[in-house]
Amino acid sequence: xxxxxxxxxxxxxxxxxxxxxxxxxxxxxxxxxxxxxxxxxxxxxxxxxxxxxxxxxxxxxxxxxxxxxxxxxxxxxxxxxxxxxxxxxxxxxxxxxxxxxxxxxxxxxxxxxxxxxxxxxxxxxxxxxxxxxxxxxxxxxxxxxxxxxxxxxxxxxxxxxxxxxxxxxxxxxxxxxxxxxxxxxxxxxxxxxxxxxxxxxxxxxxxxxxxxxxxxxxxxxxxxxxxxxxxxxxxxxxxxxxxxxxxxxxxxxxxxxxxxxxxxxxxxxxxxxxxxxxxxxxxxxxxxxxxxxxxxxxxxxxxxxxxxxxxxxxxxxxxxxxxxxxxxxxxxxxxxxxxxxxxxxxxxxxxxxxxxxxxxxxxxxxxxxxxxxxxxxxxxxxxxxxxxxxxxxxxxxxxxxxxxxxxxxxxxxxxxxxxxxxxxxxxxxxxxxxxxxx
Amino acid sequence: xxxxxxxxxxxxxxxxxxxxxxxxxxxxxxxxxxxxxxxxxxxxxxxxxxxxxxxxxxxxxxxxxxxxxxxxxxxxxxxxxxxxxxxxxxxxxxxxxxxxxxxxxxxxxxxxxxxxxxxxxxxxxxxxxxxxxxxxxxxxxxxxxxxxxxxxxxxxxxxxxxxxxxxxxxxxxxxxxxxxxxxxxxxxxxxxxxxxxxxxxxxxxxxxxxxxxxxxxxxxxxxxxxxxxxxxxxxxxxxxxxxxxxxxxxxxxxxxxxxxxxxxxxxxxxxxxxxxxxxxxxxxxxxxxxxxxxxxxxxxxxxxxxxxxxxxxxxxxxxxxxxxx
Numbered sequence: 001x002x003x004x005x006x007x008x009x010x011x012x013x014x015x016x017x018x019x020x021x022x023x024x025x026x027x028x029x030x031x032x033x034x035x036x037x038x039x040x041x042x043x044x045x046x047x048x049x050x051x052x053x054x055x056x057x058x059x060x061x062x063x064x065x066x067x068x069x070x071x072x073x074x075x076x077x078x079x080x081x082x083x084x085x086x087x088x089x090x091x092x093x094x095x096x097x098x099x100x101x102x103x104x105x106x107x108x109x110x111x112x113x114x115x116x117x118x119x120x121x122x123x124x125x126x127x128x129x130x131x132x133x134x135x136x137x138x139x140x141x142x143x144x145x146x147x148x149x150x151x152x153x154x155x156x157x158x159x160x161x162x163x164x165x166x167x168x169x170x171x172x173x174x175x176x177x178x179x180x181x182x183x184x185x186x187x188x189x190x191x192x193x194x195x196x197x198x199x200x201x202x203x204x205x206x207x208x209x210x211x212x213x214x215x216x217x218x219x220x221x222x223x224x225x226x227x228x229x230x231x232x233x234x235x236x237x238x239x240x241x242x243x244x245x246x247x248x249x250x251x252x253x254x255x256x257x258x259x260x261x262x263x264x265x266x267x268x269x270x271x272x273x274x275x276x277x278x279x280x281x282x283x284x285x286x287x288x289x290x291x292x293x294x295x296x297x298x299x300x301x302x303x304x305x306x307x308x309x310x311x312x313x314x315x316x317x318x319x320x321x322x323x324x325x326x327x328x329x330x331x332x333x334x335x336x337x338x339x340x341x342x343x344x345x346x347x348x349x350x351x352x353x354x355x356x357x358x359x360x361x362x363x364x365x366x367x368x369x370x371x372x373x374x375x376x377x378x379x380x381x382x383x384x385x386x387x388x389x390x391x392x393x394x395x396x397x398x399x400x401x402x403x404x405x406x407x408x409x410x411x412x413x414x415x416x417x418x419x420x421x422x423x424x425x426x427x428x429x430x431x432x433x434x435x436x437x438x
Numbered sequence: 439x440x441x442x443x444x445x446x447x448x449x450x451x452x453x454x455x456x457x458x459x460x461x462x463x464x465x466x467x468x469x470x471x472x473x474x475x476x477x478x479x480x481x482x483x484x485x486x487x488x489x490x491x492x493x494x495x496x497x498x499x500x501x502x503x504x505x506x507x508x509x510x511x512x513x514x515x516x517x518x519x520x521x522x523x524x525x526x527x528x529x530x531x532x533x534x535x536x537x538x539x540x541x542x543x544x545x546x547x548x549x550x551x552x553x554x555x556x557x558x559x560x561x562x563x564x565x566x567x568x569x570x571x572x573x574x575x576x577x578x579x580x581x582x583x584x585x586x587x588x589x590x591x592x593x594x595x596x597x598x599x600x601x602x603x604x605x606x607x608x609x610x611x612x613x614x615x616x617x618x619x620x621x622x623x624x625x626x627x628x629x630x631x632x633x634x635x636x637x638x639x640x641x642x643x644x645x646x647x648x649x650x651x652x653x654x655x656x657x658x659x660x661x662x663x664x665x666x667x668x669x670x671x672x673x674x675x676x677x678x679x680x681x682x683x684x685x686x687x688x689x690x691x692x693x694x695x696x697x698x699x700x701x702x703x704x705x706x707x708x709x710x711x712x713x714x715x716x717x718x719x720x721x722x723x724x725x726x727x728x729x730x731x732x733x734x735x736x737x738x739x740x741x742x743x744x745x746x747x748x749x750x751x752x753x754x755x756x757x758x759x760x761x762x763x
Binding site: 044251254255256257258259260262263264266267268270271274278361365368369372373374375384388392395396405409412413416417420421424 | 452453454456457460461464465473587590591593594595596597598599602606610698701704705708719720723724726728731732734735738739742743
């Protein structure tokens with residue numbers, strides 16, 4: 001077995017370690033710690049964060065790729081967990097949790113006329129039996145999850161001495177319970193059922209939707225990570241040096257802003273596509289090629305999206321550089337670089353944080369739009385945008401094939417909703433203006 | 439004031455030149471004319487002669503920036519950069535790679551785009567402000583918290599969901615409106631209605647929250663206290679004082695997008711097959727027609743810059759405190 005390192009994997013893990021470092025930093029800083037406590041004191045924000053973290057864990061587990069010897073396929077950890085959903089070979093559509101195919105077919109001997117054929121993965125033959133099995137597995141899953149959550153509560157009470165009566169801990173354990181229940185249930189039911197049915201080619205829709213989480217995460221997080229360095233650097237410089245530097249930087253971002261974002265992205269992606277088609281032989285595997293395309297898409301999005309944050313940081317730095325502590329540092333002869341990074345940067349970090357959480361949901365949503373326009377991720381990459389794109393035609397069939405579309409929308413909605421709720425709270429606490437409002 | 443406007447226009451010239459340079463670099467440096475010829479000619483077995491005749495036909499057979507074969511001014515003008523980007527500055531977009539006249543296409547297709555974009559814009563503006571005012575009136579109640587969560591939820595749904603479901607259910611199942619298509623003239627309202635409604639609903643969550651934050655900022659100002667103290671009813675305070683003062687920040691956010699309404703909506707138009715500029719762009723993207731995409735990028739930038747200009751001017755008109763610098 002050997003590990004495969006994709007570009008996006010590496011960057012995602014770097015981002016993960018940066019945030020771990022951030023948490024450590026916050027824990028040693030009293031004021032910041034207070035603020036974060038305040039964020040999590042709202043039950044809704046805490047629940048939203050737990051759901052969001054759940055998505056991140058899935059995304060990260062899908063970002064460790066390895067290859068078995070004598071096997072050309074590359075797997076991620078998530079693939080191995082969901083192996084049951086992956087290996088069952090169905091021929092065509094089936095509705096969620098069903099034991100039969102969606103469409104009728106003639107049996108070989110033709111005696112029974114057109115019937116729904118049984119799914120390959122299912123050994124059940126009638127709907128009563130199917131219902132009984134689902135019910136028994138659900139009961140089992142419920143039982144296991146109750147035990148797990150009780151264990152968790154016991155541990156957190158005895159070791160971390162958490163107050164169980166507070167509203168936020170109730171919300172937290174409630175959310176965790178739902179997530180555990182969902183995981184246990186999904187793992188138990190997967191060998192016999194397709195939780196969200198199968199698509200046209202017989203691929204499990206649940207598997208596709210879960211695999212798409214990684215793509216969404218990469219869009220939402222990597223883009224901001226890539227946009228941060230230019231936004232912070234140029235914003236600080238423009239606000240601190242003023243004069244000519246400011247003029248040039250303002251000119252750059254006004255010009256980039258003037259070009260309609262989605263058209264600029266489309267144009268860049270078109271050019272990228274032409275380039276990648278011409279140099280198709282340079283990539284070792286289709287996985288690496290689609291991964292590189294995903295990364296370059298993030299770069300393109302970052303190119304068009306750093307301007308907003310840059311403008312904010314510039315305005316804030318203009319204000320800050322008039323304050324006494326910066327003036328004092330100047331008088332003491334502290335170098336410009338030190339003033340920029342030691343004195344000014346920490347004071348604009350709240351803007352950075354707010355823009356990271358606020359941009360996240362918009363970026364996840366735009367992925368679907370880009371795929372629809374035809375300038376999105378590679379067709380082989382699993383993403384909600386690709387799922388929605390494929391599902392549009394299925395809606396015009398009769399009876400309607402609704403589950404692939406519904407699954408992708410629901411998975412996306414939960415992620416974006418939790419991100420938005422959390423982002424609201426972060427802004428409320430960190431933004432001096434937002435705090436005054438509510 | 440005229441000198442102020444004149445200076446603002448002068449200021450936007452370098453930005454336009456910058457946009458022009460960026461689009462040129464994008465479309466001709468990264469993607470050489472040879473690549474374009476290969477895309478347009480299609481098949482894999484193109485000979486070098488085919489490519490050079492195509493380039494000669496479309497005017498791509500010159501050097502990029504400096505033509506050493508020519509002397510004097512000719513060395514700068516007989517280049518792709520000069521030939522392709524100077525007409526853009528005069529808003530002459532030339533011909534598309536497939537041979538269509540882009541200016542003619544734009545002048546035809548802007549009307550359906552406007553027919554969709556203008557009503558969407560106005561109705562969305564009014565609806566958002568009404569809902570935002572209503573939420574401000576609810577401050578402090580349980581209902582307010584509920585409406586806030588609903589607006590976050592509305593915002594979290596993919597725009598594609600509203601379009602796909604709206605089209606499927608309202609047009610496909612209930613047959614209230616045609617599913618897609620367009621007819622010019624008075625009949626167009628039947629085709630426009632559904633996209634407008636969907637557009638308004640899709641933008642409601644984010645829009646309401648934006649206007650609400652503007653109103654909240656106003657409501658904390660001292661003049662509101664004064665108005666309340668002199669015994670005005672809450673309605674009078676909100677509609678006579680807060681709304682009027684909030685018009686200034688609303689205006690600055692709104693005016694900038696008005697010129698861009700010309701460009702139409704990429705997604706809406708292609709979903710509802712409205713033959714506007716948005717679907718024109720999408721078609722160009724899908725057929726990799728770089729001339730059209732470049733023209734639309736440039737047109738969009740010009741409209742945005744016009745929007746910035748209008749914002750500045752309108753700002754000085756409504757707010758007497760702002761002086762012309």
